[in-house]
Amino acid sequence: MSENGKKEGNQETPSxxxxxxxxxxxxxxxxxxxxxxxxxxxxxxxxxxxDNHYVYQADAFLHGQLHLTKPPPHGNDWVRFNNKWYVSxxxxxxxxxxxxxxxxxxxxxxxxxxxAFSAIPILFLFLTLEYLRGQGRISTTRRENxxxxxxxxxxxxxxxxxxxxxxxFTAQVLGATFASAYMFYSLDARRPFIAGVCLxxxxxxxxxLLFSFPxxxxxxxxxxxxxxxIKDWVGSFFKWKxxxxxxxxxIFPAVVLIxxxxxxxxxxxDPFEFGHRHLNVLWTSKFSKWGLFNYHFLSKNLAxxxxxxxxxxxxxPYITISNHGLALWFTTPxxxxxxxxxxxxxxxxxxxxxxxxxxxxxxxxxxTGWVQFGYRFAVDYLLFLVMLIAVGGRKLTKVFWTLxxxxxxxxxxxxxxxxxxxxxxxxxxxxLEFFQPD
Numbered sequence: 001m002s003e004n005g006k007k008e009g010n011q012e013t014p015s016x017x018x019x020x021x022x023x024x025x026x027x028x029x030x031x032x033x034x035x036x037x038x039x040x041x042x043x044x045x046x047x048x049x050x051d052n053h054y055v056y057q058a059d060a061f062l063h064g065q066l067h068l069t070k071p072p073p074h075g076n077d078w079v080r081f082n083n084k085w086y087v088s089x090x091x092x093x094x095x096x097x098x099x100x101x102x103x104x105x106x107x108x109x110x111x112x113x114x115x116a117f118s119a120i121p122i123l124f125l126f127l128t129l130e131y132l133r134g135q136g137r138i139s140t141t142r143r144e145n146x147x148x149x150x151x152x153x154x155x156x157x158x159x160x161x162x163x164x165x166x167x168x169f170t171a172q173v174l175g176a177t178f179a180s181a182y183m184f185y186s187l188d189a190r191r192p193f194i195a196g197v198c199l200x201x202x203x204x205x206x207x208x209l210l211f212s213f214p215x216x217x218x219x220x221x222x223x224x225x226x227x228x229x230i231k232d233w234v235g236s237f238f239k240w241k242x243x244x245x246x247x248x249x250x251i252f253p254a255v256v257l258i259x260x261x262x263x264x265x266x267x268x269x270d271p272f273e274f275g276h277r278h279l280n281v282l283w284t285s286k287f288s289k290w291g292l293f294n295y296h297f298l299s300k301n302l303a304x305x306x307x308x309x310x311x312x313x314x315x316x317p318y319i320t321i322s323n324h325g326l327a328l329w330f331t332t333p334x335x336x337x338x339x340x341x342x343x344x345x346x347x348x349x350x351x352x353x354x355x356x357x358x359x360x361x362x363x364x365x366x367x368t369g370w371v372q373f374g375y376r377f378a379v380d381y382l383l384f385l386v387m388l389i390a391v392g393g394r395k396l397t398k399v400f401w402t403l404x405x406x407x408x409x410x411x412x413x414x415x416x417x418x419x420x421x422x423x424x425x426x427x428x429x430x431x432l433e434f435f436q437p438d
Contacts, residue, residue, distance in 0.1 A: 022130040022142065026123050029146065033119035033153050040163045040415050044111050051076065051166035052110045057087040057094035058101040066267050077167070079275045086267055088275025090260070092204035093170050111165030117177045118162040122153045124180035125383055129390055131187050137347065138390045145390070147404065152386045155407035156332045157325075157374035160414040172379045175206030180383055182212065189220035189245055196249040200256040207274070208380050210253060211357040215384070218350030220245055283431065286366060293364045303434055304368040305375050311436035317423045323371040324434050331374040331410050333403045335385060341392030351388045355381045370431050373414035 038045065048055065056068050063069050067084035079086040087094065093113075100108045129145040132138045140148070152158060158176065161169050182198035185191040195216055202209035224236045236242055261271035268275060277287050290296045308327045311320040329336055341348060362369075362377035369376045378385075417424050426433055 022126065025142070025146065026126045026130075029126055029149055030119050030123045033122050034115075036154065037115060037118045037162050040159075041111065041115060041165070044163070044165060045109070045115060047111070048107060048109045049111050049164075049166045050074070051168070052106075052108075053077065053087045053089060053167040054094040054097055054170060055101055055106055055108050055110055057089075057091065058097040058108070059106065060087075061091075061094060061098055062102055066263065075280055078280050079278045080280050081268060081275070081278045086275055086278075087167075088279060089167060089171055090204045090207060090274070091263065092201060093174050095204075096174075110167075110170060114162075114165040114170045114173050117173050119153070121158070121176045121180035121383065122149050124177075124184045125149050125152055125386065128180070128184045128187065128387065131184070132390065139393055140390050140396070144396050147396070147401065148386055148390060151332075151334065151404050151407065152382060155334070155404050155411055156378075156382050156386075157328075157372075157376055157411065157414070158379050158382060159411040160373045160418050161376050161379055163415050164419060166419075169376075171205050172376060175202050175209055176379055176383065178202035178205060179209055179212065179380070182209075183215065183383055183387065186216040186219050189216060189249075192216070192220075192245040192249040193252070196252045199249075200253040203253065204256055204260065206380055208358050208361040210257070211361070212354050212381070212384070213249075213253075214353045214357055215350055216249055217246075218346060218353075220249075222346055290366065292366050293361065294366070295364065297366050298364055300434070301363050301365065301368055305378070308434065311426075319424060320436070321373065321425050322434055322436075323426045323428055323431075324368045325370075325372040325374045325376070326410075326414075328375045328378055331414070332407045334389065334400055334407060336403075337394055337400065338385065338388055338392065341388075341394060343391070343393035345391075348388065348391050351384050351391060355384050355388075358384070368431075371425075373418040374411070 050073075053072070056070075056072060060066060060068050067086055072078040072085055077088075079088045097108060097110065097113060100113065126145060126149045129138065129140065129148060130142065133140060133142070133145060153162075161172050164170075178198045178201040182195050182202060185195040185198060189195070199210065199213060199216075202212075220242055221236050224242075237246060260274070264273050264275075265271045268278065276292055279287075304324045305328050308322055308324060309330060310326065311322070312318065313320065358381040359378075362380065365377075
């Protein structure tokens, strides 16, 4: 390696050396989770879901139009505007389904499609952790990094999300896929264009992911000297070596943002209206009174994240879960370790800012994620939270791994029962029932 940082001959940089060895382990993890998710999916993989909105949208795209070519099969979460039917969810999953829908039409298996992406975030999370370990930026061992990947894949709400295959969960699985790739390629800002592409594609699956950009900006500027205030940080953006990478990073997200705004305008005559305001649901009066994002919804979302527990009774089935799901700390208790990091620093702060920027939209959103086993909107930033556990530097003791096992048990129950065993879930259809009735 020469003093200016360029490779001499075929010599590899230390960071490149740290990436190549774990690829075999990473692919073993990938295959293992495909097996786990495939077994959990089981018979669901044999046919398309009943909520295959993206298939209908893909068919519309194939016919050169934005509105559906025929009325939807049921009334759940479709948009009717100016006597036409639309899908209001971000369009990338539908775009990716177009070749399959071209061949199989409305029989295209959206569950199998979702399954194909489901294990990819685990691979990128592992590569991210190993990259940081190879640089000495985290103190976890390879075995512990494998354990953290198992935590994400089986010990968080991502598990139940990954094995549904319906429109809401397809968006989240693909969003997590592109978020994990963005996270990996953002490190050291070494692949700015690819990181930007992943961020933009994530946005076209889950809108809040567009706001996870702080991680890249930190990785770009972390080695700058004398950044003592906002003026210094802003000034560093305009250094050509940094500005060039920022432009490479931002170009694709800017293009897809314009693309999304054009689609919104063509459908709803408003570039900022993606359609949820016009959903054909029972609680549209809530939208007209409070809008889609409002402080009014904050307390409900915080209650969902922090307070909801299983309802216990003395009669079968003994356990009932609110349709608003379970508290995040209950489904994944090791997240409590985030409250007591041993080490803090630039990356630690950048990750928390990234989590805040990404999470704030769902905190003020009109929906808690209902109907769900656990707080599913956390999937937008769970990868960053798992990364924070590693960056926090606290020793992963037997207590930690015991809590991981507890989380795996809880989320296995959710992955198996959600959508299959309604007796374990509240029958409320009003969105009003958060806690066990007295």
